[in-house]
Amino acid sequence: MTIRVPIVENILNAxxxxxxxxxxxxxxxxxxxxxxxxxxxxxxxxxxEQTLPRLKDKLRVxxxxxxxxxxxxxxxxxxxxxxxxxxxxxxxxxxxxxxxxRGALEQLDxxxxxxxxxxxxxxxxxxxxxxxxxxxxxLIASIPEGDDKPYKYPxxxxxxxxxxxxxxxxxPYVSFKMDYFERGVEVLNPxxxxxxxxxxxxxGMDAWTDWLVEQxxxxx
Amino acid sequence: MHELAVTxxxxxxxxxxxxxxxxxxxxxxxxxIGEFASIVDDSVQFYWELYAxxxxxxxxxxHFERIAGEMTCTNCKLSFHPKDTDFSCPDCxxxxxxxTKGDEFRVDSIDVE
Numbered sequence: 001m002t003i004r005v006p007i008v009e010n011i012l013n014a015x016x017x018x019x020x021x022x023x024x025x026x027x028x029x030x031x032x033x034x035x036x037x038x039x040x041x042x043x044x045x046x047x048x049e050q051t052l053p054r055l056k057d058k059l060r061v062x063x064x065x066x067x068x069x070x071x072x073x074x075x076x077x078x079x080x081x082x083x084x085x086x087x088x089x090x091x092x093x094x095x096x097x098x099x100x101x102r103g104a105l106e107q108l109d110x111x112x113x114x115x116x117x118x119x120x121x122x123x124x125x126x127x128x129x130x131x132x133x134x135x136x137x138x139l140i141a142s143i144p145e146g147d148d149k150p151y152k153y154p155x156x157x158x159x160x161x162x163x164x165x166x167x168x169x170x171x172p173y174v175s176f177k178m179d180y181f182e183r184g185v186e187v188l189n190p191x192x193x194x195x196x197x198x199x200x201x202x203x204g205m206d207a208w209t210d211w212l213v214e215q216x217x218x219x220x
Numbered sequence: 221m222h223e224l225a226v227t228x229x230x231x232x233x234x235x236x237x238x239x240x241x242x243x244x245x246x247x248x249x250x251x252x253i254g255e256f257a258s259i260v261d262d263s264v265q266f267y268w269e270l271y272a273x274x275x276x277x278x279x280x281x282x283h284f285e286r287i288a289g290e291m292t293c294t295n296c297k298l299s300f301h302p303k304d305t306d307f308s309c310p311d312c313x314x315x316x317x318x319x320t321k322g323d324e325f326r327v328d329s330i331d332v333e
Contacts, residue, residue, distance in 0.1 A: 002331050003332055004331050008328055009233050011226055014232060151305035152305075188307075
């Protein structure tokens with residue numbers, strides 16, 4: 001005889017549980033953490049490179065970099081002044097998950113840091129579904145990607161706490177309708193805090209880093 | 221998107237609940253997947269046949285209940301299915317809308333013997 005057993009359990013429950021564990025590990029060490037997500041080439045590593053020198057003498061920062069292969073990004077973060085930089089190679093996985101971040105946290109003496117920056121794998125779909133346990137999720141959109149991305153990747157735009165719009169120095173050269181882009185963002189994520197900037201020229205960088213420092217201070 | 225991890229999760233959840241219920245066999249797994257959850261049924265089915273082998277769920281049928289995406293206008297309260305990149309309300313044209321259905325992503329129940 002067949003019996004129906006009701007379950008109603010979220011499919012990514014196991015990951016969510018681990019994310020909660022990661023969060024409490026970070027909290028008990030007094031570390032504030034952000035998860036930076038974006039498509040490949042949007043400027044995740046460049047933003048981190050430009051952010052680190054501006055946080056010097058203010059915050060002790062560790063960076064965890066996720067990529068399918070190579071340690072190029074962690075090397076760049078270390079060179080830019082991260083007190084620790086750990087590379088996670090996902091070996092083909094298109095996103096970081098809570099298990100991978102746990103592995104990286106185990107390699108760090110968390111009491112030595114104020115801020116942990118996690119750079120997710122370049123991808124606008126999968127990272128949105130896997131919570132890591134970080135305090136805030138940040139999305140970087142970049143001008144050359146085009147103004148239709150909120151409409152095409154709603155899952156990513158909906159879940160984030162702050163939006164960086166990178167490469168604004170390229171606005172004169174590409175057709176990017178800011179009001180069309182912003183309308184899509186507003187529907188998906190009403191009132192999300194936004195930082196238009198250029199990691200290349202430095203324009204807008206201070207507003208972003210001031211906000212970040214403020215977030216860490218508020219948490220304390 | 222990441223059907224491999226998802227399939228593993230579905231199997232773990234199903235086996236855990238089947239064990240609790242003292243089941244000998246899982247014959248069906250009922251999934252509820254919203255339109256915005258971007259899961260490809262065929263891929264899950266493909267991985268399932270590999271993963272579930274040798275478990276009490278190996279002959280289980282996967283049933284996918286699809287929930288269509290829905291947005292609701294915060295102005296006139298109309299609920300509608302969004303068309304491509306047009307998120308505005310088809311009636312009053314307001315751009316203040318909220319996603320009200322389509323996020324579902326869960327194992328609803330299992331059928332066991």
